[in-house]
Amino acid sequence: MVHSANCNSYDRLQRGRKGNSAATHRCRDLYVKDVDRMKSELDYPIPAIFERVSKRKFTQQPIAPEMLEQLLLAATRAPSSGNMQPWEFIVIDEPGKKQEIVRSTYSGYFSKGKNYQYWIADAAVVIVACTNVKRTAARYGPAGAEWAMIDTAAAVQNLLLTATALGLSGCWVGGINEQAIKESLRIPEYVRIIGLLPIGYSVEEAAPKSRLPLKWVTHHNSYNVPFYD
Template identity: 25%
Template sequence: MTTQKTPKARYHEAAPTDIDVDNFRKVIESRRSVRKFTATPIPEDVLDACLDLALLAPNSSNLQPWTFYVIKNPTKKEQLVKACLNQLAAKTASELIVCVARTDRIDEMAKRNITQFPFPEVPKVVKKYYTFIPYNYKTGYFNTLGHFKKVAFGLARRLDKQLPVTAFQPSDAVLWATKTTALACENLVLALRAYGFDSCMMEGFDEPMVRDILNLNDQQHVVMVIGAGERAKDGVFFPQYRFDRKLFIEKV
């Protein structure tokens, strides 16, 4: 007589079914790049709630490679407006948030995924995964690890092996962190809109100057500066328009 092992219980999380799609659509469709804000401040609790929603953005291996610098110091804020080329969106924003992608905390975040795993016992496969996943984004001194991975992956593909995206050179790791941080930026601006505030995602800035203002190291990369506040009546300069969807969507 054989006995069957009881399968281990799996975690289940039911998706809510009462989401108001019309309101969700309204948030997305009403989000605009606002170039002029009123003097009305964003309440601190609202800003914190929006930042918390930004941190819920999807991210590779839960490594969360981002930092959001909310500029409160008046001197730094004045310097940042200058670094943003004195754009009206920066000058009138009640809040300026610098969104930074980071490749300098991969090891730290991998360890946190083990020490802060949401169950009392960390599965062996999870420990193993987070022991090795940092090497996926590392390239080593003088790119030695990156060159090794490039050769190894090339040989594996000749054997018809399917392999994940990895960093063969430092710019690959920067791209990975930047893509992930941009997802969180989108969460942030949509959250602001849902709370009745607006934003402008700015790429027009003097990056070396922004880096100096925040004293960033060479593994911290400025993705964008977000100006946020209450939309002025004349804060949107032109109607929104998009090109024919056929130019962008392919069903293959």
């Protein structure tokens, strides 16, 4: 049994980290193509994990192409079943096309598409995160379709953490009419949408929301056997 440390002590985490120059450069190379534009290993990705928060208010400031490339490159560094890399990303920056996307969203429970998330159109870009289920299923059969969705979720997290590290903000939007968006963007049947990612510069002040204590969500060798006392 393990005694839980104060997992919210971000400063303590930072002070306890040890530098490793060679490992630092290897980590940077894994995440982005242009190492010089990334923050040092001490600034990424650990702080981004604890600082990331969903934001829904954006300025009109565009995202530099090289910064957008960093986001997408980081997403593609996620692990995947058999290294099949099923993720695909559609970058939407045309105002009219963003409005089409908005009309295929909804918020709240059982809103049936009538409560659009208008704020999405204010983001510099809306990235439609997709999963090419055929790619993974070709190797693993029907079960591969589900694994492909999980793999793409890992890619989305990479993208959102990188956005945070670069001073951008975003939100993972799952309240969508998938079929309507697929028709609008001419997405083939074998590609699923895992979510919308509005990304941009935010004017919203928001702090990370609280999380359940570790002892509520961890188990030791068997379910319902506490790992932390």
